[in-house]
Amino acid sequence: MTATYYEFKLGRFDCLAVADGQHVYQDPGALLFPHAPKDLLARALAPYGKDPDKWREWTSDYTCLLVDTGSHRVLMDMGAGSTLPGAGHLKKNLRALGIDPETIDMVLISHAHPDHIGSVFPNARLVIQDREWAFWNTTPALPRLSPEMRSMLIRAVDGRLPALSGRIEQISKETRILPGIQTLDARGHTPGHMAVSVTSSGRELLYAGDAFLHPVHMAHPKWSAAVDVIPKQAVSTRQRLLARAVARDSLVFCFHFPFPGLGRVREMGETWQWVPV
Numbered sequence: 001m002t003a004t005y006y007e008f009k010l011g012r013f014d015c016l017a018v019a020d021g022q023h024v025y026q027d028p029g030a031l032l033f034p035h036a037p038k039d040l041l042a043r044a045l046a047p048y049g050k051d052p053d054k055w056r057e058w059t060s061d062y063t064c065l066l067v068d069t070g071s072h073r074v075l076m077d078m079g080a081g082s083t084l085p086g087a088g089h090l091k092k093n094l095r096a097l098g099i100d101p102e103t104i105d106m107v108l109i110s111h112a113h114p115d116h117i118g119s120v121f122p123n124a125r126l127v128i129q130d131r132e133w134a135f136w137n138t139t140p141a142l143p144r145l146s147p148e149m150r151s152m153l154i155r156a157v158d159g160r161l162p163a164l165s166g167r168i169e170q171i172s173k174e175t176r177i178l179p180g181i182q183t184l185d186a187r188g189h190t191p192g193h194m195a196v197s198v199t200s201s202g203r204e205l206l207y208a209g210d211a212f213l214h215p216v217h218m219a220h221p222k223w224s225a226a227v228d229v230i231p232k233q234a235v236s237t238r239q240r241l242l243a244r245a246v247a248r249d250s251l252v253f254c255f256h257f258p259f260p261g262l263g264r265v266r267e268m269g270e271t272w273q274w275v276p277v
């Protein structure tokens with residue numbers, strides 16, 4: 001990845017995809033598609049040049065979305081901060097574009113995984129689902145993860161919660177945050193995972209957060225990742241978001257997809273296809 005930003009318009013809103021960096025995940029088949037039948041997985045990955053038997057590493061781009069409504073600068077997710085070596089470049093990349101992180105007045109946190117809550121935006125309201133906040137403020141069980149992965153994840157989240165705790169604003173349901181900015185219940189990846197619908201002049205941009213980690217999750221929304229805390233709900237969330245994106249011809253934004261993480265969804269009979277911009 002060389003580009004660090006991608007500018008686009010949504011109606012009257014100025015939108016910006018900003019790179020936070022990349023992270024390399026080991027054993028991606030087991031992480032992303034642990035229960036996928038082998039032959040189907042091989043077929044699904046072929047267009048990406050991957051053979052599941054030889055797929056050792058997955059390099060995921062991390063991309064955040066900034067929406068300037070004209071009166072507010074709304075950021076979706078905060079990147080990894082200092083928690084991961086290859087990421088945490090969001091604020092530097094914003095500054096390089098002449099955007100002072102202190103001018104961002106709202107951050108919508110899709111969920112509290114460490115790659116989404118790593119930075120500090122001192123003047124922003126920080127909005128998260130109450131279920132999400134409660135989940136990580138107890139000791140979550142996370143039975144689908146290996147003991148190593150579980151303790152690594154909990155340690156990373158715990159390291160960030162104190163910095164956020166005095167500043168978090170919790171919402172309990174789908175909420176219109178500002179004109180044209182509406183949160184959507186997208187639970188499953190985590191118990192309080194949320195998506196965001198951004199609308200202007202009749203056009204929708206759907207910030208899907210981590211509802212989809214890889215474009216193959218659109219072709220096969222029933223394949224939940226090992227990091228999806230509630231797999232059944234993750235499946236219904238994916239199907240609901242895909243149907244919505246098709247019905248509204250929405251632009252869709254996915255944090256972990258190849259940069260800039262922006263595209264559309266095409267319905268293909270029983271399944272869906274990711275069409276990047």
Ligand SMILES: [Zn+2]
Nearest residue numbers: 113115210255
């Ligand atoms: Zn993530």
